Amino acid sequence: MPELDLPAQLVVSSDGTLTGNNGIYSKHLGDMRGVYRDSAAYDAAVVAQGADALVYRVESQDHGPHSGALTIGTSRLLPGRYGEEFAVTRGHLHEVSDRAELYYCLSGRGVMLLDTIDGRSEAVELTPGSAVNVPGEWVHRSVNVGDEPFVTLFTYATDAGQDYQLIADAGGMRRIVVTDGAGGWTLRENADHVGYRKA
C-alpha cells in the first residue's frame, strides 16, 4: 500500500478562494501573448492595463501524484475582451489523454470550449450551479462571457497532467468565443487554427 493520505478539508468560496489549498498559480496579461487572435487588441490591452494585470488565478489541493488521487481546485477568470474575443484560460489536453475533468460553476457566466484533436467541437455554457463532465480526449478551455469573474470548482485525476502547448502549436482552438453585439456570445471559426498534432 502507498503512504496513506489524510482526508483534506477544503472551504470553497464563490470568489474562488480555496482554503486548504497547497498550490496557487496566476496568469497575467503578459503570459497570454499569442493566445488571443486580435494581436493589436491584445497589445493595446497590455499597454492600457500592464503586463502584470491578472487574467486568471488557480488554487488547488492534491495529495501528490498517487494512482487514484484527485486534484481539487478553483479557477477564477476575470472578465475581459480583446477585440471581439472574450477572456480565456490557456486551455489544455490532459497528458494522459483519457482523463476526464469536472467543472462546476460557482459564480459568473462562462463557456467551456472543447475540441477533439480529430475535428469535433463543442461549447457548453456554465452559470452558477451548472457543471460539465469533460470526458477524456477533449481539449478544453474556460471562457468568461460575462461582466463578473467566472469562477469554477474543478476536479481531475492528479496523474492526468496538462499539455498546454498543444493549443498554441495549433494556432489556437478551432473556434473562438466572441461577443454577439447584444450582450451575449457566439462562436466564430478561428482562421489561424492549423489542426492539432497527434499525441
Next chain:
Amino acid sequence: MPELDLPAQLVVSSDGTLTGNNGIYSKHLGDMRGVYRDSAAYDAAVVAQGADALVYRVESQDHGPHSGALTIGTSRLLPGRYGEEFAVTRGHLHEVSDRAELYYCLSGRGVMLLDTIDGRSEAVELTPGSAVNVPGEWVHRSVNVGDEPFVTLFTYATDAGQDYQLIADAGGMRRIVVTDGAGGWTLRENADHVGYRKA
C-alpha cells in the same frame, strides 16, 4: 482510442436534483436494517414512518466505465435520528481501493466519517461551500447532523466501484456520530465494530 464520449452538461440544484443525470437510486428505511446501532430505535422508526420512508437519494451521470472517466453526482440525505445516532448513508470503500472521491456540500450540515481498514479514523464536518478530498484507502460514509437535508456534489473515477458490504461485515464503522445533547454532534466508539476484513 475508445469510443468518444461527449461533454455532458449538468445542472446541480442545492436540493440535490441533478438535471442531466443518467442514474438515480434511493434508499428507504427498510433498506437500512442493521446499519444503526440502536436496533430498537430503528424498529420503532420503521413502525412510525414505514419501511418505504426515504432515507437518501443519489443522482448521477457517467459515460460508462472507460479508463479515466469520472462519475458526477448528488447525494441528498434526509435528517433523522435513531436513538442518539444521526442518519447515515451505508458508506463504502472503493473496490479499486486507491480511488479518491470529492464531496462538496451544497446544503445542510453533515459529517464525512472515515476509517482505514487498519485502524485510523477521521471525521470532517461539511457545511455549504466546504468540501473534502477523500483519498483512496478510506472507508467513508455521510452523516446528516442537521435538521435539513444534507446535500453534496460528489465525483469519483467511474472504474472505482463501491464495496458496501465491508462496513456491514465489520459491525459498522469504528465510530458513530451521535447527538451531543446541545444541538451538535460528537463521536462515540461503536462497541459492535469487530474490525475490517482485509481486501
